[in-house]
Amino acid sequence: MAVMNNIVLKRVAQCFLLSMLLVTAFSVSARGVYQTNEAFLAETFDGEVPKSKVIWIKGELRKTIADILGHRYSGLRIRYWDNGQRSAWILNEIGKEQPITFGIVIEADKIKHVKVLAFRESRGWEIRHPAFTQQFKDATLIDKSLDRHIDGVSGATLSVWAMTAVTRLALYLDTLIT
Amino acid sequence: MKFKRTLIAASLMAAGTVATAAPTNEELWKMMQEMQQQMKDVQTQNQQLKAENANLKNKVEETEQAVEAVAEASEQSSGPLFSGKNTTIGGYGELHFNNLEDKNGDSDKDQLDFHRFVLFFGHEFTDDLRFFSELELEHSLSGDGKPGEVELEQAYIEYDFNDQHRVKGGVFLLPVGILNETHEPNTFYGTERNPVEKNIIPTTWWEGGVAFSGQLPQGFSYDVALHSGLDVSKEGTKTTFKIRDGGQKVAEAQANDLAYTGRLKWTGIPGVELAATVQHQGDITQGNVAESGEATLFETHAVIERGPFGLRALYAQWDLDGDAPKMAGYDEQTGWYVEPSFRINQYFGLFARYSEWDNQAGDSSIESEFEQIDVGVNWWPHKNVVVKADYQFQDAESDSASELEGFNLGIGYEF
Numbered sequence: 001m002a003v004m005n006n007i008v009l010k011r012v013a014q015c016f017l018l019s020m021l022l023v024t025a026f027s028v029s030a031r032g033v034y035q036t037n038e039a040f041l042a043e044t045f046d047g048e049v050p051k052s053k054v055i056w057i058k059g060e061l062r063k064t065i066a067d068i069l070g071h072r073y074s075g076l077r078i079r080y081w082d083n084g085q086r087s088a089w090i091l092n093e094i095g096k097e098q099p100i101t102f103g104i105v106i107e108a109d110k111i112k113h114v115k116v117l118a119f120r121e122s123r124g125w126e127i128r129h130p131a132f133t134q135q136f137k138d139a140t141l142i143d144k145s146l147d148r149h150i151d152g153v154s155g156a157t158l159s160v161w162a163m164t165a166v167t168r169l170a171l172y173l174d175t176l177i178t
Numbered sequence: 179m180k181f182k183r184t185l186i187a188a189s190l191m192a193a194g195t196v197a198t199a200a201p202t203n204e205e206l207w208k209m210m211q212e213m214q215q216q217m218k219d220v221q222t223q224n225q226q227l228k229a230e231n232a233n234l235k236n237k238v239e240e241t242e243q244a245v246e247a248v249a250e251a252s253e254q255s256s257g258p259l260f261s262g263k264n265t266t267i268g269g270y271g272e273l274h275f276n277n278l279e280d281k282n283g284d285s286d287k288d289q290l291d292f293h294r295f296v297l298f299f300g301h302e303f304t305d306d307l308r309f310f311s312e313l314e315l316e317h318s319l320s321g322d323g324k325p326g327e328v329e330l331e332q333a334y335i336e337y338d339f340n341d342q343h344r345v346k347g348g349v350f351l352l353p354v355g356i357l358n359e360t361h362e363p364n365t366f367y368g369t370e371r372n373p374v375e376k377n378i379i380p381t382t383w384w385e386g387g388v389a390f391s392g393q394l395p396q397g398f399s400y401d402v403a404l405h406s407g408l409d410v411s412k413e414g415t416k417t418t419f420k421i422r423d424g425g426q427k428v429a430e431a432q433a434n435d436l437a438y439t440g441r442l443k444w445t446g447i448p449g450v451e452l453a454a455t456v457q458h459q460g461d462i463t464q465g466n467v468a469e470s471g472e473a474t475l476f477e478t479h480a481v482i483e484r485g486p487f488g489l490r491a492l493y494a495q496w497d498l499d500g501d502a503p504k505m506a507g508y509d510e511q512t513g514w515y516v517e518p519s520f521r522i523n524q525y526f527g528l529f530a531r532y533s534e535w536d537n538q539a540g541d542s543s544i545e546s547e548f549e550q551i552d553v554g555v556n557w558w559p560h561k562n563v564v565v566k567a568d569y570q571f572q573d574a575e576s577d578s579a580s581e582l583e584g585f586n587l588g589i590g591y592e593f
Binding site: 011032058070075076077093096097120122125126129133135149150151152153154157161 | 249253359391447448449479
């Protein structure tokens, strides 16, 4: 038994060493934030960020938003940036337990791109990779749904649902401001 | 003014030529004074209106600012989307109805059972440090002589080293199989969990220990855990060596011989997950039975969901060292299954599954193999709620083992 335990201890030490190596090799930015809102807007509008405007959520609009998101929206208004050519939206939506921050850019009624600006859950991180977000490029809205099926991430369907819901919402709100 | 005066004077003169006497100078002066007063009044009114207008403008601006402040305050304070809420509650549950006939004997299963009622509690201490727990009640009633159990399936503290890597310590689900970590009822097909993962892995399998996990480049991720082990000697007086009987559930678990688990997963393409897990136990009976010892599990699986088509495939194999397990063929326990599915739309999905498993595969002369075919449908009225109906055909190699055939219905939820 003592020999067994020594082997086990050795394995623990090896695990620890491996983890420390990985941690130092791959250490990056602040926890969970991949791009700040400001950086996202600057990138979207080539440095000339228009003044933000708001849509107040009143009456019928509140119900429509709830239908799209699958739950009540708790805010009073939604902020957006629009320079006449394209609009940008920064929306938060809960994955499983934590909010995910999405940045969405719409041009000519189509999704130009979607970015995960901040991700705080321990599963579903795959949704921020280009292989995944590319599925949303040029997506349009048909009767408040996306014009295409989005392949998910096994074990993280809620993160994928959040991204799809938020994209639909942005496309819908974009029709209101033009 | 001049024009007016001229006009009045002219008309007065014209009137005067007709009959009445022309207004005197005094009367004219009086009229002019009255007009001047009227003008002054108009001017005063004008000033007042200007002042009121300015006042109103100020008020509108103040109101706008107040509304802005209220909206901001509302956005920052409560609301589930923002950081005020550090403690989360969640859960899932499933009610099952089984109508299964034992074709080989009397062990029919006609049962209505709230199979699981689970509550999650989580708390964020800081952005990097959190607690998560899962408490479960099985079969509604627990206690002596009752069919159910209350179990602490998870309770761990997790710390993020950085964006990609984290560690957790406590009781957690082992990173093995498809269902072990994700088994909320609305996430899989079939009322009951599939028999291969149940009997071979054995799902749901949790242990106490420490686990490192994180993301690697190119869509890979890893999990490495050191934890308490199985003890298959626990079943009454006779050691069965059946893997499913070995879970100690971290209830004053014997920790003579620890175990470690490593998994490598690949999720580089949307809709695809490939994974392989290796698990090693120092002594599968925790020193209680001589002539038994090391055990190794190898498991690999694929989960594919592309468009409406889905496929799950899994293979798992245990190798138990020692003469004691070998005597009854328990030195090898294996199982595998394939499950194609078709998601008709957001509400309905169909599936079929073929499973094979054998807990005494080490001895081919022992008739211990099982085969099962399941077909069924899931209905999701909401993404978090599911109603399931499926039919199963079971085939046992041995004529004395139970062969359960029939249908199962289930209702499940997650929040």
